[in-house]
Amino acid sequence: MLPGAALKGLVLCAELALVVLPLIVGYEMAKAYGVFERPWKRLRPALAVIGLGPGGLVPLLAGVFLGLLYGAGILVSVSREEGLADSERLALAVFLVTCHAVVEDTALFVILGGSAFWILAPRLVMALGLTAWLARRGRRRL
């Protein structure tokens, strides 16, 4: 019983490593080359819809792709440097608590056999919907 469980556990660990190790390399490369810090101008109108100014893009990308813990360095320091307004910080927080680390989180459950679409799409829709609704409500509080 125990050796069998340990063997199956090792298989799970190997699967997790196979998925996550390439992600770690990819994230570090993207971070080193400043992919998350590029001021993609075309995204500005979309950012405005969810209540973020241009300064909100970098922390948003860091959170969505790197996650709250891994991306925390960029997330927090950039939102300070850019002097994000309180409403922008709230929009960022609401979006990210609903939807962050999209690649890694989704991959973990896909390994177990889950559907990537049903795990990810509802999170994205909810994050966009909630922040767009907040932005429309203007500066009134949550």
Place this chain on the structure above:
Amino acid sequence: MSAEHTASAPAGPLWRLALGRSLGRSRKFLWFLLINILPLYVASDLLVTSGALAKISGFLEPVMSLWGLPPEAAAVLLAGMLVNLYAATAVAAPLALSWQQVSVLGLILGIAHSLIMEAVVVRQLTRRYHALTLLRIVLGLGAGWLLALVLC
């Protein structure tokens, strides 16, 4: 944008720096898997195959059936919300869940995981981190319930 997020020391090409950092992180991650996730998986597997987990969690059946999940999946939710998604994966793997059930768990926990650790980060962004943590739990469970209605 400041350079501190990209390369802190100009000791070679960027890709080499990034690769060095990846190696460090990868080694830590592998240790994390072997020291935390493997024992957790073994414990979960023993609890599942011995029937102990089913016995302990049996009373949760009416609640968990709202999400189309077996009562044992409550342990997955606890592990994910309080520890992290890797812990949830280790606890869930021995349960032999259907893809629909895994998707429901993935959606709930995708939204509401590592609640304590991540509240510390959210706190840096807004003082309303308590409300946001509550929002995650409500949204996660709500979305999971809807997904269970759609899939199961």
